[in-house]
Amino acid sequence: MKKIYPDAKAALDGLVFDGMTVMSGGFGLCGIAENLIIALRDTGVTDLTVVSNNAGVDDFGLGFLLQTRQIKKMISSYVGENKEFERQYLAGELELEFNPQGTLAERCRAGGAGIPGFYTKTGVGTVIADGKEHKDFGGETYILETGLVSDLSIVKAWKGDEQGNLVYRKTARNFNPMMAAAGKATVAEVEEIVPLGSLNPDGIHTPGIYVQRIIQAKHEKRIEQRTVRERESA
Amino acid sequence: MAWDRNQMAARAARELKDGFYVNLGIGIPTLVANHIDESIDVTLQSENGMLGMGPFPYDDEVDADLINAGKQTITELRRTSYFSSADSFAMIRGGHIDLSVLGAMEVSEKGDLANWMIPGKMVKGMGGAMDLVAGVKRVVVVMDHASKSGAPKLLHECSLPLTGRAVVDLVITNLGVFEIEAGKGMKLIELASGVCVDDVKELTQADFEVAVSS
Numbered sequence: 078m079k080k081i082y083p084d085a086k087a088a089l090d091g092l093v094f095d096g097m098t099v100m101s102g103g104f105g106l107c108g109i110a111e112n113l114i115i116a117l118r119d120t121g122v123t124d125l126t127v128v129s130n131n132a133g134v135d136d137f138g139l140g141f142l143l144q145t146r147q148i149k150k151m152i153s154s155y156v157g158e159n160k161e162f163e164r165q166y167l168a169g170e171l172e173l174e175f176n177p178q179g180t181l182a183e184r185c186r187a188g189g190a191g192i193p194g195f196y197t198k199t200g201v202g203t204v205i206a207d208g209k210e211h212k213d214f215g216g217e218t219y220i221l222e223t224g225l226v227s228d229l230s231i232v233k234a235w236k237g238d239e240q241g242n243l244v245y246r247k248t249a250r251n252f253n254p255m256m257a258a259a260g261k262a263t264v265a266e267v268e269e270i271v272p273l274g275s276l277n278p279d280g281i282h283t284p285g286i287y288v289q290r291i292i293q294a295k296h297e298k299r300i301e302q303r304t305v306r307e308r309e310s311a
Numbered sequence: 312m313a314w315d316r317n318q319m320a321a322r323a324a325r326e327l328k329d330g331f332y333v334n335l336g337i338g339i340p341t342l343v344a345n346h347i348d349e350s351i352d353v354t355l356q357s358e359n360g361m362l363g364m365g366p367f368p369y370d371d372e373v374d375a376d377l378i379n380a381g382k383q384t385i386t387e388l389r390r391t392s393y394f395s396s397a398d399s400f401a402m403i404r405g406g407h408i409d410l411s412v413l414g415a416m417e418v419s420e421k422g423d424l425a426n427w428m429i430p431g432k433m434v435k436g437m438g439g440a441m442d443l444v445a446g447v448k449r450v451v452v453v454m455d456h457a458s459k460s461g462a463p464k465l466l467h468e469c470s471l472p473l474t475g476r477a478v479v480d481l482v483i484t485n486l487g488v489f490e491i492e493a494g495k496g497m498k499l500i501e502l503a504s505g506v507c508v509d510d511v512k513e514l515t516q517a518d519f520e521v522a523v524s525s
Contacts, residue, residue: 104359104396105382107375130396157435158382167433175434178358179400179442186397198445199404202423202476205441235376247393248360249376254395282395298375304383306367 080241080291081270085116088264088290092229093122096149100185100227100256101129101139105158105301108249109138110266112294113231118142124149128225130181130252132156137299146170152225154178158301177205180222182255187224189258189287194223230260233296234283237267238274241288242281250282257287264290312505313456313485321346322483322501323412323453327353331409332402334358334443337381339453340412354390356408358439360399363391380439400439404446411447413440415454415482417469420517422479422491424452425471437474444475456484456514463516465489465497486511489519498522 082088099117103109114133118141125148132151133139142148143161150172156162165171176184177199187195196219200206210221232253235246243265245253257263265283270293314322316339324346327333334356335343344366347353355364357379364379365386372386379385402408417425424444427437444450457463465482482489488501497519499511508521 104380105378107359107378107382153436155436155438163433175436177437177441178396178439179404179446182396182400183404197404199442201445203441203473205437245393247374247376247387248357248378250393251360251396255397300373300375300378300384301382302378302384303373304367304385305370305373308369 080285080289081239082290082292085112085266085292085294086119088292089113089116089120092262092264093117093120094228095122096124097122097228098126098128100230100259101127102230102232102251102253102256103129103131103138104248104251105131106134106138106299108233108245108251108253109133110231110233111138111296112266112292113264114138114141117231118145118147123147126150126152128152128181128185128227128256130154130178132159132162134158134301135161150174152176152181154181175205182252184222184225185252185255185259188226189255192224194221196220197222225259227256227260228262230256230263232257232263232265234265234267236269236271236276237265237288237291238271238276238285239291240273241265241285241291242276243267243283243288244276244280245282254283257283260287262290263288264292266292266294268296269293312503314503315485317342318503319453319483319485322488323451324348326410326449326451326481327351328409332356332362332407334403334408334411334447336411336413336440338414340414341381343412356399356402357385358399358403358443360394360396361391363388365391400442403439403442406446406448408447410449410451411443412451412453413443415452415464417464417466417471418452418454418479418482419466419469420491420497420519422477422493423469424450424474424479425469426474428472430472440474444478449480450478451481451483452479453483456486456511461514463514465515465517467517486514496520
């Protein structure tokens with residue numbers, strides 16, 4: 078089975094349908110599947126439920142899919158950087174489910190690992206616990222959270238090979254590995270597709286079994302907060 | 312008198328001990344990194360997937376793949392390791408992080424913390440705050456003692472939606488330092504320079520015991 082596709086548009090062909098759930102990797106704008114997000118927008122698919130830690134910014138990342146109103150619901154932990162998101166949410170046009178960041182990460186991990194639910198201390202005694210099963214273990218109270226799977230996961234890695242093995246770079250890893258595993262179909266975009274055998278097998282972060290399609294693409298890698306220090310004069 | 316932001320951060324930095332793994336929140340907590348005693352060895356965790364967070368980069372070192380939880384560009388150190396968000400919160404939830412320094416809107420005398428939403432205003436989300444307070448061994452809050460209009464933020468009960476219940480161990484404000492022990496309530500253990508107990512009482516709704524060593 079050939080996993081390498083020529084571009085983002087071709088890689089999404091036949092994988093999208095209205096009302097589907099999409100997981101989109103990244104933290105802020107770091108490690109997002111820039112090209113696949115644009116290609117997803119261009120398919121015209123609607124009523125998406127998008128699982129993503131953040132919602133992009135107005136004119137980049139998932140902001141593109143918000144501009145075109147293709148998203149019906151977001152499952153996220155923090156959405157503070159997107160004005161259009163705020164406008165649609167306050168106007169009642171967009172559903173929003175907040176998950177604590179670690180709970181969101183673990184829900185994706187569990188989903189990909191075939192675990193339908195898990196107990197966590199996070200959120201006990203808060204609105205997050207409302208309506209959820211509570212259970213005591215060793216004298217402490219935990220709540221039941223469920224695993225998440227997606228119809229399609231779009232992830233970004235640094236390098237990949239024709240088998241779909243992926244290596245991420247620095248903090249651009251974030252949610253990508255769990256979302257890759259939790260997708261019924263997973264498409265990865267990488268900066269470089271390298272020859273088979275050139276990735277160190279001991280250093281592969283996402284084994285190719287989780288990746289059905291892969292493309293090589295160019296990335297803008299926009300920075301949200303460019304913070305620098307002054308070089309001390311020698 | 313009272314402490315300014317940097318003095319509050321410096322006081323919080325004194326809670327860091329040799330060998331600690333520490334997560335610093337956004338705002339004043341971030342400033343704590345500038346005040347860590349050079350004689351101790353501390354590793355900073357960034358919940359987006361990094362242990363061993365370094366300072367901001369020089370202009371020619373900026374790397375879009377290397378950011379902290381506040382989405383700021385940062386650098387790595389020789390000790391640095393990277394991992395996924397699931398691994399990151401496994402170490403947080405699993406009790407492996409020694410200390411977290413966070414900001415707050417309200418803290419109750421029982422150690423309840425509210426720092427993520429104000430009803431009626433746009434809610435940005437809790438990010439990793441609920442996971443941190445539920446999992447980290449010791450939670451230190453750094454906050455202004457009262458609102459700009461003088462409304463107390465240390466209360467009998469939080470009025471805002473909670474981030475966690477009975478999770479705060481220490482509160483550092485511009486007026487002083489409070490210890491909160493589970494089931495025992497709040498204790499004033501330190502006063503900021505030029506502040507007296509009556510100044511603190513005037514701006515505090517929470518009940519607290521006074522245990523200031525002069």
